[in-house]
Amino acid sequence: MADMILKKKALADFLRSLGRSYQVFGPKQEGGEVRFGPADGEVLLDYQNSRLSPKEFFFPQSERMFEFNADPKAEDAFLLKERPANLRPRLLFGIRPCDAKAFAVLDKIYGNDQYTDTYWFDKREATTLIGLACNRPCATCFCTSVGCGPFHEEGLDVLAVDLGEDVLLRPLTDKGEKALEAAGDLAKAGKKAAASAKALKTEAESSITSRVDMDKVNERTVMELFEADHWAKVAQRCLNCGVCTYVCPTCHCFDIQDEVSGQIGDRVRNWDSCMSWLFTQHGTGHNPRPDKTSRVRQRFMHKFKYIPLKRGGDIGCVGCGRCVVQCPVNIDVRDVVRDMNA
Amino acid sequence: MKNPYLPYPVRIDQIVVETEDKNLRSFRLVFIHPEDEKAFEYTPGQFAELSLAGYGEIPIGIASSPTEKGHLLFTVNKVGSVSSALHNMKVGDVMGVRGPLGNAYPLKAMEGRDVVIVAGGFAVTTLRSTVTWMLHPDHRKKYGKIYFIYGARTPGMLLYRDEMKKWQERDDIETYVTIDREHPDWKGLVGLVPVVLENVAPPSENATALVCGPPIMIRFTQPVLEKLGFADDRVVMSLENRMKCGIGICGRCNVGPEYVCKDGPVFTKAQLNKLPKEY
Amino acid sequence: MDKRTEKIREIAKRLLSEGRVDVVLGYGPGTVPLRNAPLFARTPEEADRLVWDSNCRVNLANFLPRTSERVAVVAKGCDARNVVGHIVEHQIKRDQVYIIGVPCQGMLDPEEVKKREGRAIESAVESNGDLTVKGPGFETTMKLGDLLRQNCLTCIHRNPPVYDELVIEPVPEQTGLDRYADIRELLGRPDGERYAYFKELVKDCIRCYACRDACPLCYCHVCFVDEHMPQWLGKSIDPHDVLTYHLLRAFHCAGRCTDCGACEAACPVHIKVRQFTRMLEKDIQDRYGYEAGMSLDKLPPLSVYRPDDPQEFIK
Numbered sequence: 001m002a003d004m005i006l007k008k009k010a011l012a013d014f015l016r017s018l019g020r021s022y023q024v025f026g027p028k029q030e031g032g033e034v035r036f037g038p039a040d041g042e043v044l045l046d047y048q049n050s051r052l053s054p055k056e057f058f059f060p061q062s063e064r065m066f067e068f069n070a071d072p073k074a075e076d077a078f079l080l081k082e083r084p085a086n087l088r089p090r091l092l093f094g095i096r097p098c099d100a101k102a103f104a105v106l107d108k109i110y111g112n113d114q115y116t117d118t119y120w121f122d123k124r125e126a127t128t129l130i131g132l133a134c135n136r137p138c139a140t141c142f143c144t145s146v147g148c149g150p151f152h153e154e155g156l157d158v159l160a161v162d163l164g165e166d167v168l169l170r171p172l173t174d175k176g177e178k179a180l181e182a183a184g185d186l187a188k189a190g191k192k193a194a195a196s197a198k199a200l201k202t203e204a205e206s207s208i209t210s211r212v213d214m215d216k217v218n219e220r221t222v223m224e225l226f227e228a229d230h231w232a233k234v235a236q237r238c239l240n241c242g243v244c245t246y247v248c249p250t251c252h253c254f255d256i257q258d259e260v261s262g263q264i265g266d267r268v269r270n271w272d273s274c275m276s277w278l279f280t281q282h283g284t285g286h287n288p289r290p291d292k293t294s295r296v297r298q299r300f301m302h303k304f305k306y307i308p309l310k311r312g313g314d315i316g317c318v319g320c321g322r323c324v325v326q327c328p329v330n331i332d333v334r335d336v337v338r339d340m341n342a
Numbered sequence: 343m344k345n346p347y348l349p350y351p352v353r354i355d356q357i358v359v360e361t362e363d364k365n366l367r368s369f370r371l372v373f374i375h376p377e378d379e380k381a382f383e384y385t386p387g388q389f390a391e392l393s394l395a396g397y398g399e400i401p402i403g404i405a406s407s408p409t410e411k412g413h414l415l416f417t418v419n420k421v422g423s424v425s426s427a428l429h430n431m432k433v434g435d436v437m438g439v440r441g442p443l444g445n446a447y448p449l450k451a452m453e454g455r456d457v458v459i460v461a462g463g464f465a466v467t468t469l470r471s472t473v474t475w476m477l478h479p480d481h482r483k484k485y486g487k488i489y490f491i492y493g494a495r496t497p498g499m500l501l502y503r504d505e506m507k508k509w510q511e512r513d514d515i516e517t518y519v520t521i522d523r524e525h526p527d528w529k530g531l532v533g534l535v536p537v538v539l540e541n542v543a544p545p546s547e548n549a550t551a552l553v554c555g556p557p558i559m560i561r562f563t564q565p566v567l568e569k570l571g572f573a574d575d576r577v578v579m580s581l582e583n584r585m586k587c588g589i590g591i592c593g594r595c596n597v598g599p600e601y602v603c604k605d606g607p608v609f610t611k612a613q614l615n616k617l618p619k620e621y
Numbered sequence: 622m623d624k625r626t627e628k629i630r631e632i633a634k635r636l637l638s639e640g641r642v643d644v645v646l647g648y649g650p651g652t653v654p655l656r657n658a659p660l661f662a663r664t665p666e667e668a669d670r671l672v673w674d675s676n677c678r679v680n681l682a683n684f685l686p687r688t689s690e691r692v693a694v695v696a697k698g699c700d701a702r703n704v705v706g707h708i709v710e711h712q713i714k715r716d717q718v719y720i721i722g723v724p725c726q727g728m729l730d731p732e733e734v735k736k737r738e739g740r741a742i743e744s745a746v747e748s749n750g751d752l753t754v755k756g757p758g759f760e761t762t763m764k765l766g767d768l769l770r771q772n773c774l775t776c777i778h779r780n781p782p783v784y785d786e787l788v789i790e791p792v793p794e795q796t797g798l799d800r801y802a803d804i805r806e807l808l809g810r811p812d813g814e815r816y817a818y819f820k821e822l823v824k825d826c827i828r829c830y831a832c833r834d835a836c837p838l839c840y841c842h843v844c845f846v847d848e849h850m851p852q853w854l855g856k857s858i859d860p861h862d863v864l865t866y867h868l869l870r871a872f873h874c875a876g877r878c879t880d881c882g883a884c885e886a887a888c889p890v891h892i893k894v895r896q897f898t899r900m901l902e903k904d905i906q907d908r909y910g911y912e913a914g915m916s917l918d919k920l921p922p923l924s925v926y927r928p929d930d931p932q933e934f935i936k
Binding site: 070079117255258282 | 343344346347351393395396397398421436438582584587589592593594595597604617618619620
């Protein structure tokens with residue numbers, strides 16, 4: 001299917017007609033920030049990125065995995081039962097290419113060579129992603145040096161480009177084509193539109209001045225990076241609070257908890273963070289990462305060394321810059337990678 | 343897609359209090375649905391997540407051998423909330439088992455060679471599985487000499503005593519069971535495991551060593567194995583780390599790039615030399 | 622350069638070269654506009670990077686508990702009161718810490734800046750009470766006084782009450798402020814409405830615990846949230862568990878909180894968590910006439926038992 005084009009004024013109607021076949025979500029202004037919520041006609045195109053990543057659409061902060069009957073006299077007492085997924089088709093409009101790339105990286109983590117996380121993939125299968133290319137990357141974006149970019153297509157079903165008066169819609173997958181066909185009323189984009197999009201791409205990519213170099217990180221062994229002497233300095237001001245892990249689109253670690261209330265029990269999974277001392281604490285009291293420095297080092301080693309080693313070179317960071325903006329003590333991932341690559 | 347977090351329902355068939363301080367109990371579990379037992383095809387060295395609805399899951403090495411049909415055996419130390427709840431359960435209670443998980447001991451690679459097993463304390467569980475499997479008539483011929491060296495602090499803390507007595511009566515395995523210090527109830531070997539190992543001095547040529555025990559035992563066993571000439575890729579160890587998902591996804595049990603639950607828990611010393619000591 | 626910056630650098634360099642302290646804990650330039658970062662200066666060269674501006678929102682007293690080093694800490698009014706709190710609660714010895722007191726005129730709230738200038742800011746410069754922000758194709762100047770944080774607008778202790786050295790002359794304290802007008806209004810609401818208000822306040826909470834980790838008062842080895850035998854509350858975003866967490870943390874801070882605002886500054890979803898602690902601080906002031914951290918000789922009322930403690934409110 002070729003590139004399609006739509007007048008920007010018609011975008012609201014486009015989303016409305018999609019609303020007949022999908023539950024549509026898009027970026028919304030809430031106070032001083034942007035969050036993803038049900039699209040109700042208003043379309044926000046002129047924003048940089050949401051404060052929290054949209055990973056919560058596939059990996060909610062809390063998710064009920066199983067339920068069970070906690071009445072000991074019941075016949076099915078304490079037997080874990082799945083709840084039917086019952087997922088309506090969803091469409092996420094306006095996410096940025098960095099967040100989509102993050103989903104592609106997480107697909108390789110939630111589905112490894114032996115096991116498939118059904119909770120993640122059920123939602124992924126039910127969701128179509130229409131991303132919005134970044135014409136104006138943030139000052140903190142460094143996506144181009146970590147295998148991503150402002151017009152990157154990996155992980156998206158459709159890439160939308162704001163051309164000014166028009167919006168170019170480029171279908172990238174079968175799912176994307178299906179969505180564009182469902183919306184109907186789209187014209188084929190001409191050569192001028194395609195050229196316009198290409199020019200915007202070049203401009204956006206060259207406007208990104210923030211970068212990280214990973215050539216030495218890739219060459220060095222795990223132990224060389226692990227035993228480097230800069231980690232204590234990096235970790236000095238860290239609060240081990242976990243904000244970085246929670247706003248990050250590629251952070252995926254979770255905790256599993258059983259909760260019982262009266263006769264009803266749930267096995268729940270919640271976001272968890274390697275910043276917490278409890279993360280690796282053994283029942284015996286032994287902790288392989290007992291101090292702040294070891295936990296801070298783990299986060300950066302995981303994202304920039306362990307994940308690339310195990311996932312065919314994909315980096316566990318997409319350069320969205322959220323952690324840079326949100327860290328209460330301004331620990332800058334770009335500086336840390338620079339130290340790792342020194 | 344099969345949900346990898348859903349355990350098989352099992353019933354507790356037998357509970358044996360193994361140690362004098364009552365902190366170690368062995369649980370014999372039987373699958374409620376017979377087809378689940380078929381699906382649970384495991385190899386010595388693997389573990390499973392024991393699931394107690396309302397409390398959580400704990401990763402425990404499988405102590406039974408796949409040659410022992412009809413049940414699974416787990417020996418559990420009472421340490422935290424889940425193991426304490428498990429220790430309070432009775433025969434007939436229902437719980438869950440999720441697995442088998444992890445890689446196994448390299449039984450194929452060990453064929454045609456001698457096997458030296460060094461175990462301490464309650465880490466001997468998966469090694470019981472391994473020895474039982476190797477001694478089975480279908481498998482015994484594949485291996486050379488088998489040495490089994492196992493120690494605990496006191497006689498009351500030894501696991502599987504009756505079984506090991508039977509092994510001591512066999513001539514196709516050299517069994518050494520020791521305790522740390524002299525004890526009035528004990529007429530057998532006395533001495534720390536690394537010391538006994540040094541005295542037994544099994545030849546390292548064409549041999550693989552399987553080592554499992556508390557960190558302090560491992561620390562003192564390592565130099566003895568080196569002295570005896572065991573190369574690092576012939577020393578096999580089993581690690582433990584805090585786990586939740588057990589399938590390499592939740593991110594917490596990693597040692598460097600390797601997940602103890604999925605790429606381990608069995609690693610050779612050569613592999614561990616290249617990894618951070620975060621275990 | 623701000624006079625305070627000059628003086629902080631001078632003092633830090635002196636203390637380090639005299640060997641009086643092992644490390645000077647201050648602020649250094651941030652890597653993004655409107656931010657600065659805690660800086661641990663261990664040499665006079667590193668001390669030359671210390672700065673002071675209206676972005677010093679992190680409470681440096683947070684780094685004091687369980688340190689074995691001799692520390693000099695750059696502390697504004699509220700932070701210095703937390704240092705006093707740590708000394709009084711035996712988390713650090715008086716002779717281990719050198720308080721470089723900074724009379725403060727308020728820290729700015731980046732969200733206030735964003736409200737007035739919503740475009741992407743690439744640089745922010747302070748000068749003579751003005752803040753000039755620049756971005757692609759624009760430059761806007763605002764008055765710093767219009768951009769201050771809520772807790773700074775109602776601050777009545779801008780000057781550190783206890784210090785080893787002040788970097789400038791004390792600044793006039795604000796007077797005639799009604800610090801608890803909104804709290805009194807809340808207290809006047811019927812019970813059900815108050816409960817609904819607080820539940821709504823924390824509806825976006827993602828249980829990241831940044832508020833706890835940024836707070837100097839939260840230094841327990843095992844936080845109540847992390848206990849599991851027994852487990853006091855659930856870890857999910859169930860609204861009851863979220864409310865329990867915030868309520869209990871506020872009660873643990875009661876009588877010790879200096880309203881430094883580090884909690885609100887750290888929260889990634891902008892929850893006004895100070896509403897919990899301020900309600901309790903009003904109670905502490907009304908019932909015990911006590912303000913945290915004003916003197917090394919006074920203990921927080923909830924950690925002391927005296928036979929003649931007021932108790933007419935215990936029914």
